[in-house]
Amino acid sequence: MHVHHLICFGAGAGAGNPALVIEGDTSDASARQAFARARGTTCVFVDEGAHAPMRVDYFYPHMRSPLCLHATLAVAAVLFARPGRARDAGLMVQTAMKSQQLLLTREGDDYFVRLAPQPAPAVDIDDARLAALLNAPGFQALARPRVASVGSPKLLVQVAHTAALYALAPDLAAIAEWGRESGVNGLYVWCRRPDGACEGRNFNHLDPALEDSATGVAAGALSVALRENLVLHQGRATGRNCLIRTRLEGDTLLIGGKATLA
DSSP: OEEEEEEESBSSTTOSEEEEEEESOOOOHHHHHHHHHHHTSOEEEEEOSSOSSEEEEEEOSSOEESOOHHHHHHHHHHHHTSTTOOTTSOEEEEETTTOOEEEEEEETTEEEEEEOOOOOOOOOOOHHHHHHHTTOTTOOOSSOOEEEOSSSOEEEEEOSSHHHHHTOOOOHHHHHHHHHHHTOOOEEEEEEOTTSOEEEEEEOOSSGGGOOSOOHHHHHHHHHHHTOOOEEEEOGGGTOOEEEEEEEETTEEEEEEOEEEO
16 A cells, blocks of 8 residues: 655645545545544545546545545645646546546646536525524625536635634534435535635535645536636635636636645
8 A cells, every 4th residue: 555645736836735536545435534534634546447437435523524635635636646647637636436537637837627517406595594504603605605516516616805714603413414315425615816816715514624725526516507617715714725727628627736755
């Protein structure tokens, strides 16, 4: 077994969201979950051999995941570093849980994942329920929240500015319960910045210390919902500034950024 430690979507040197890429592992899902729990970080296991295309299997410390895009960027960095790998040739992988096809590419020093939007549940949430989930009495979103998905459905909630974004201290247990009821993987709260970029925070972990520094699936969902190419900042709350770029091309979407060895 070979373990690579990378940081992904970093906005600058040393910044980014950590992930471990594990090659050569043959253990089952329960052992992989235990490994991720012991390491306390996102892990992605790359399964080759009989699998064509090769399969990627994602584990957070608390759960297995159908898709994790920062971990997929880490996989791209590991695979493109292999001897003989052409920089401009795409590489197809497939997710373990849902067999979703992901095309990995490289553009300069950035890696991208090309994928298609996925079906998302229809969710109608009123202001009172939303205020309760966000632990913010009287909260009103700037626009009606909506759900979109590129592999992991997110409820997208817009606020007016970054001060409102970082003032939030949501009820994470209530969000988790609501997500199980609704088939939605947490809330992504975001705002537009004066420079034209967007900034967001993802709430789907029970422990506030595990808040994501970068959530590629949420960036993709937001890009699909808005029908816009995005530059999205995340990670200020965790001290790991991240930058995610999205680009719509026909019926597909590219999500990318940096991925470097830690």
